Amino acid sequence: xxxxxxxxxxxxxxxETRRRRVREKLDDPVESLFAALTVSEKRSALADLGGPPTxxxxxxxxxxxxxxxxxxxxxxDILTILRRYEVGSPKKxxxxxxxxxxxxxxxKSAKQHLGRQLAKNxxxxxxxxxxxxxxxxxxxxxxxxxxxxxxxxxEGYPVVRGKKQTKVRHATICRIDVANGRVMLxxxxxxxxxxYDYAVAISGCMEAIAKLGLHLEPLPVRACIxxxxxxxxxRVLPVRGDVITPEGSLRLRSLAGKASIQQxxxxxxxxxxxxxxxxxxxxxxxxxxxxxxxxxxFNTIGLLWIEERVLTRVEFNDAGADFLFIWGHTDPSFxxxxxxxxxxxxxxxxxxxxxxxxxxxxxxxxxxDGVITLGDFRGRFKATADTIDEVITQxxxxxxxxxxxxxxxxxxxxxxxxxxDWTPNLPELGQIFKDSAGxxxxxxxxxxxxxxxFRRVRVRGxxx
Amino acid sequence: MSNDTLTHWLPELxxxxxxxxxxxxYEWLSPIDRKRFTxxxxxxxxxxxxxxxxxxxxxxxDQGRRSRLIGRLYERLLVVLFTARGGLSVETNLRNTTSExxxxxxxxxxxxxxxxxxxVGPHVVGEAKCHANPPSSQLVNEMVAFxxxxxxxxxxxxxxxxxxxxxxxxxxxxxIHSARGTIIVPVGRKQLEAVRDGAPIMRVLSTQRVDAENxxxxxxx
Numbered sequence: 052x053x054x055x056x057x058x059x060x061x062x063x064x065x066x067e068t069r070r071r072r073v074r075e076k077l078d079d080p081v082e083s084l085f086a087a088l089t090v091s092e093k094r095s096a097l098a099d100l101g102g103p104p105t106x107x108x109x110x111x112x113x114x115x116x117x118x119x120x121x122x123x124x125x126x127x128d129i130l131t132i133l134r135r136y137e138v139g140s141p142k143k144x145x146x147x148x149x150x151x152x153x154x155x156x157x158x159k160s161a162k163q164h165l166g167r168q169l170a171k172n173x174x175x176x177x178x179x180x181x182x183x184x185x186x187x188x189x190x191x192x193x194x195x196x197x198x199x200x201x202x203x204x205x206e207g208y209p210v211v212r213g214k215k216q217t218k219v220r221h222a223t224i225c226r227i228d229v230a231n232g233r234v235m236l237x238x239x240x241x242x243x244x245x246x247y248d249y250a251v252a253i254s255g256c257m258e259a260i261a262k263l264g265l266h267l268e269p270l271p272v273r274a275c276i277x278x279x280x281x282x283x284x285x286r287v288l289p290v291r292g293d294v295i296t297p298e299g300s301l302r303l304r305s306l307a308g309k310a311s312i313q314q315x316x317x318x319x320x321x322x323x324x325x326x327x328x329x330x331x332x333x334x335x336x337x338x339x340x341x342x343x344x345x346x347x348x349f350n351t352i353g354l355l356w357i358e359e360r361v362l363t364r365v366e367f368n369d370a371g372a373d374f375l376f377i378w379g380h381t382d383p384s385f386x387x388x389x390x391x392x393x394x395x396x397x398x399x400x401x402x403x404x405x406x407x408x409x410x411x412x413x414x415x416x417x418x419x420d421g422v423i424t425l426g427d428f429r430g431r432f433k434a435t436a437d438t439i440d441e442v443i444t445q446x447x448x449x450x451x452x453x454x455x456x457x458x459x460x461x462x463x464x465x466x467x468x469x470x471x472d473w474t475p476n477l478p479e480l481g482q483i484f485k486d487s488a489g490x491x492x493x494x495x496x497x498x499x500x501x502x503x504x505f506r507r508v509r510v511r512g513x514x515x
Numbered sequence: 516m517s518n519d520t521l522t523h524w525l526p527e528l529x530x531x532x533x534x535x536x537x538x539x540x541y542e543w544l545s546p547i548d549r550k551r552f553t554x555x556x557x558x559x560x561x562x563x564x565x566x567x568x569x570x571x572x573x574x575x576x577d578q579g580r581r582s583r584l585i586g587r588l589y590e591r592l593l594v595v596l597f598t599a600r601g602g603l604s605v606e607t608n609l610r611n612t613t614s615e616x617x618x619x620x621x622x623x624x625x626x627x628x629x630x631x632x633x634x635v636g637p638h639v640v641g642e643a644k645c646h647a648n649p650p651s652s653q654l655v656n657e658m659v660a661f662x663x664x665x666x667x668x669x670x671x672x673x674x675x676x677x678x679x680x681x682x683x684x685x686x687x688x689x690x691i692h693s694a695r696g697t698i699i700v701p702v703g704r705k706q707l708e709a710v711r712d713g714a715p716i717m718r719v720l721s722t723q724r725v726d727a728e729n730x731x732x733x734x735x736x
Contacts, residue, residue, distance in 0.1 A: 286533070358532065358533060358534065390532065424519075425518070425519040426519060436518065440518075440527070444527050444530075444531070447528075447531055447533075447536070448531055448532075448533075450533070453535075453536065454524070454528055454536060456521070459520060475539065476539065477539045477540065477542070477543040478539060478542040478543045478546055480543070481542075481543045481546050482546075496543075496546075496601075496625070497625075498520060498521035498522040498525055498625065499520050499521070499522045500520070501520060501521040502519055502520055502521075503519055503520065503521055503523075503524045504519075
């Protein structure tokens with residue numbers, strides 16, 4: 052008995068093989084759906100179709116595909132089940148919008164228009180409304196693309212390649228979060244080498260959704276990102292960018308996790324040690340760079356989300372902003388993408404408000420480690436306490452502020468304890484504090500005995 | 516009411532997902548005497564690893580003493596998790612008309628701010644099983660029956676076998692009971708070691724409850 056050992060295949064070769072398969076299968080709906088799904092999704096689809104024929108192995112992807120095709124169900128049934136799985140998993144590209152309109156009517160209308168062309172080259176192929184959290188529409192756009200293919204070998208040439216025009220199926224998942232009034236357009240993108248205009252594809256999808264009675268409005272991502280960059284918070288860091296200035300453009304690419312692009316420029320412009328100790332103050336340089344960056348337009352920008360360890364590449368096009376999510380070790384999910392972009396949604400809702408901007412500017416302009424005590428801070432604005440608290444909460448979410456705490460007690464007693472300073476370390480206050488006579492003065496485990504303030508934090512040194 | 520105190524800000528701060536802020540709040544809501552916990556944990560590990568140098572009848576006697584000591588140490592260790600002034604207060608070894616409750620954990624008002632305790636009613640029951648064997652589906656079923664006799668919705672099943680991923684039938688049993696409204700959260704060395712290394716107990720329990728209710732394949736003790 053010999054054991055057959057398969058040769059090792061490099062990940063690069065696997066990627067190339069996958070890309071070739073994707074290109075070859077673009078003009079067949081079932082095959083292109085197979086190419087869009089993972090093996091486990093295909094296995095689940097096979098189980099929904101009644102399981103594999105007796106004795107048939109489903110170890111690898113191709114065996115599962117074969118079993119699905121031989122399941123004895125009609126092509127329509129197979130397509131429906133595969134599409135159901137296609138809308139369930141997030142793809143790489145996202146386009147974020149808000150919507151106005153009646154969703155119930157839109158779903159009803161969508162079911163009537165199933166399989167029909169709603170806009171140029173855009174067909175509504177699937178509707179899923181049994182998920183409590185969201186409603187999904189699957190829009191398929193078919194157009195022509197030019198791909199390079201390998202031609203039969205010719206004498207004297209090891210490899211011969213030629214251009215081939217092929218049908219391109221590009222599916223877009225439209226995920227409607229009814230409770231929050233948000234819409235995500237999610238699409239996989241096409242392999243490198245296929246000419247495809249995402250802005251046109253997005254406009255087509257928006258037009259198609261409009262036919263169903265829902266008007267989509269792109270999220271003002273550029274304004275939100277500008278606001279995030281100028282705030283210099285710790286939650287989201289710009290790590291890559293193509294800056295366009297009147298004099299030319301500048302491509303910046305800092306090592307994700309090591310520095311933000313402002314810090315990268317700061318390294319380049321900081322004075323050397325030979326300049327008689329005239330090293331400029333780093334916070335000052337960063338402030339200037341951040342301010343000047345805000346004056347120019349970004350063509351693309353890479354954002355590192357510190358909490359989630361996810362990198363997103365945002366490319367601004369005619370339709371709005373296309374987010375490419377590079378998930379890394381994080382599991383892709385619609386919920387996570389929604390949680391991340393929630394910051395932008397809440398910012399977008401406030402950016403037009405002068406009251407918000409006034410309070411926001413006061414927070415942004417606060418010096419490093421400056422503390423906002425709520426009584427004083429609220430007194431500086433005409434807005435209600437609730438509005439001010441909401442802006443503060445927003446700033447905490449974005450990593451501009453952190454909560455700091457102090458015992459609610461007489462100054463004399465706090466001095467006696469040596470606890471006059473605000474501390475971010477809340478657990479150290481969770482105990483009973485007694486005076487020199489041994490009687491209880493304050494119980495730090497009760498929330499009413501803890502005062503809350505907020506401290507400004509800014510990115511310094513490394514990005515994390 | 517003054518709205519610059521934690522009473523006003525706690526619900527708002529709990530909504531913020533930054534781990535750094537969350538952990539501080541968890542730690543304040545359920546403080547632990549870490550020094551004591553680490554000391555007891557090290558002692559317990561030593562006793563568990565100890566083997567009698569004797570043979571025959573003497574070895575059996577030693578084994579019995581060791582088992583009793585392990586049981587006592589384990590219960591003391593678990594009490595340390597909840598004794599400080601936190602979201603749960605604890606009473607141990609309580610007799611009722613039919614059996615004994617190892618740990619009766621009462622939900623305090625501050626505990627209601629924690630996602631783990633929001634929907635579990637006034638008390639949680641903890642069972643300490645310091646066996647070498649991993650929990651079985653039978654153990655889960657028995658614990659559910661016990662919880663129903665004391666009208667508890669959430670049971671913490673503390674075990675101290677070597678760390679491992681739970682078997683499929685155990686996860687299935689947990690899932691079935693969870694769907695019927697009785698939640699069993701297995702807690703083992705993995706979770707206790709996380710607490711020893713500085714993680715807040717309520718975050719650890721909360722994560723474990725989510726894994727148990729979703730009967731995830733990674734559910735481990």
